[in-house]
Amino acid sequence: DAGVTQSPTHLIKTRGQQVTLRCSPKSGHDTVSWYQQALGQGPQFIFQYYEEEERQRGNFPDRFSGHQFPNYSSELNVNALLLGDSALYLCASSSLGTGDGYTFGSGTRLTVV
Amino acid sequence: GDSVTQMEGPVTLSEEAFLTINCTYTATGYPSLFWYVQYPGEGLQLLLKATKADDKGSNKGFEATYRKETTSFHLEKGSVQVSDSAVYFCALARDTGTASKLTFGTGTRLQVTL
Numbered sequence: 001d002a003g004v005t006q007s008p009t010h011l012i013k014t015r016g017q018q019v020t021l022r023c024s025p026k027s028g029h030d031t032v033s034w035y036q037q038a039l040g041q042g043p044q045f046i047f048q049y050y051e052e053e054e055r056q057r058g059n060f061p062d063r064f065s066g067h068q069f070p071n072y073s074s075e076l077n078v079n080a081l082l083l084g085d086s087a088l089y090l091c092a093s094s095s096l097g098t099g100d101g102y103t104f105g106s107g108t109r110l111t112v113v
Numbered sequence: 114g115d116s117v118t119q120m121e122g123p124v125t126l127s128e129e130a131f132l133t134i135n136c137t138y139t140a141t142g143y144p145s146l147f148w149y150v151q152y153p154g155e156g157l158q159l160l161l162k163a164t165k166a167d168d169k170g171s172n173k174g175f176e177a178t179y180r181k182e183t184t185s186f187h188l189e190k191g192s193v194q195v196s197d198s199a200v201y202f203c204a205l206a207r208d209t210g211t212a213s214k215l216t217f218g219t220g221t222r223l224q225v226t227l
Contacts, residue, residue, distance in 0.1 A: 033215075036214075043202075043217050048214060056214055100161060101162070103159075
């Protein structure tokens with residue numbers, strides 16, 4: 001049974017560009033959350049999607065947006081990239097119905113130059 | 114707002130030594146508490162959790178007890194191994210359901226040597 005799958009694993013972008021990161025949740029999970037983990041720090045909550053809607057949002061600017069598809073997969077989009085957006089972006093899936101807890105993917109390492 | 118404070122690392126121990134990583138939290142209500150582990154180049158893995166006061170979470174020889182009176186959830190292991198070398202994160206979730214966001218501490222790096 002596949003866990004959470006994220007793509008790509010690594011990405012290098014230039015300041016001002018836009019980026020899209022992708023996440024496929026664990027089978028049976030319907031909720032996807034995104035976290036940003038800067039080097040040497042703990043993950044920070046960006047937002048959470050359930051039933052194709054953003055349900056909760058952390059303290060991140062509107063440059064960060066997302067989407068959830070009918071198959072529960074999700075995308076994270078970041079516009080107008082800044083050097084400070086360089087981080088490991090983690091996707092976590094869960095299920096409201098089962099109390100299964102959160103399963104994290106291995107993340108996408110984004111470097112902005 | 115909610116916050117989690119962990120002891121700063123790195124923590125360096127010899128194999129078979131006793132491990133304690135301190136974690137305290139600030140939150141209203143009765144959050145669930147978690148310990149996650151991150152190995153180099155990987156995502157987070159749930160190590161253990163506790164959902165109410167006085168609960169003890171345990172897994173792979175690691176233990177942590179939810180102490181509401183001291184708002185703490187310290188991680189312990191009686192005898193560490195080299196393979197335990199990783200970064201450990203304490204976290205809380207406000208609700209017990211899975212819809213809640215996780216609030217993490219800054220992490221504590223553990224290095225175990227032979």
